[in-house]
Amino acid sequence: IEACLNARRSLLYHAGIRGTVKRCNLAYANEHRDWRLFAELAGVLMRRARRLYANEPIPLGLDADLFALDATLIELSLALFPWARWQGTQAAVKLNVLLDLRADLPAFACLHEGERHEVASLDEIPVYPGAYYVMDRGYLDFTRLHRLHLADAFFVTRLKTNTRYYVVESRPVTAGTGLRCDQTIRLNSTKGRLGYPNALRRISYIDPKTELWLIFLTNQFA
Numbered sequence: 001i002e003a004c005l006n007a008r009r010s011l012l013y014h015a016g017i018r019g020t021v022k023r024c025n026l027a028y029a030n031e032h033r034d035w036r037l038f039a040e041l042a043g044v045l046m047r048r049a050r051r052l053y054a055n056e057p058i059p060l061g062l063d064a065d066l067f068a069l070d071a072t073l074i075e076l077s078l079a080l081f082p083w084a085r086w087q088g089t090q091a092a093v094k095l096n097v098l099l100d101l102r103a104d105l106p107a108f109a110c111l112h113e114g115e116r117h118e119v120a121s122l123d124e125i126p127v128y129p130g131a132y133y134v135m136d137r138g139y140l141d142f143t144r145l146h147r148l149h150l151a152d153a154f155f156v157t158r159l160k161t162n163t164r165y166y167v168v169e170s171r172p173v174t175a176g177t178g179l180r181c182d183q184t185i186r187l188n189s190t191k192g193r194l195g196y197p198n199a200l201r202r203i204s205y206i207d208p209k210t211e212l213w214l215i216f217l218t219n220q221f222a
Helices: 002-007 009-015 023-032 035-052 118-123 142-150 190-195
Strands: 066-076 091-100 105-113 132-135 154-158 165-171 179-187 200-206 213-218
Touching (some): 002 009, 066 118, 118 142, 142 154, 142 190
Parallel strands (some): 066 132
Antiparallel strands (some): 091 105, 200 213
């Protein structure tokens, strides 16, 4: 922050900054201002930035917004942040970001203790009907995914190997595309049926170049 602001020192008066920006000033501001001020400001900036790219084409030729959800750990000093103890003598916070792939801009972000599981962020992200949410297996929680389904949003994630299900229908796949199967499934466990009572689509795919085998799970049947 210090380097970026001082790189445009001649324009800082627009932000009411008359002198040189120093780390001690930033530390004082962070310590004496409510964090919600920064959270609200970040939300305003993200919304403004997304509006600038509202007319950009959506990736993959989709007819709705496409989002990617992922998390990353940010390591901290345990001496300075004892509340963020994560594993043993390590300290960290976890940043969950919902990325709008139309312009690779964040549409939502939340910061929590490192021990908090990333799947909990599914309770906080904005849900837009018709939009697509792509995420990895760390976000596989059928109760939370069912909430996306009930909100008329689509999700694409990866199926865990220990998920119990049975095949309701199998559709033919085109040879040479890497597709191995395209199935309609239902969850077989009691917890799974309670969490997600509707049918799901299971797609098996092998990348022709890397030979990586992927099992996708989605509520989009079209």
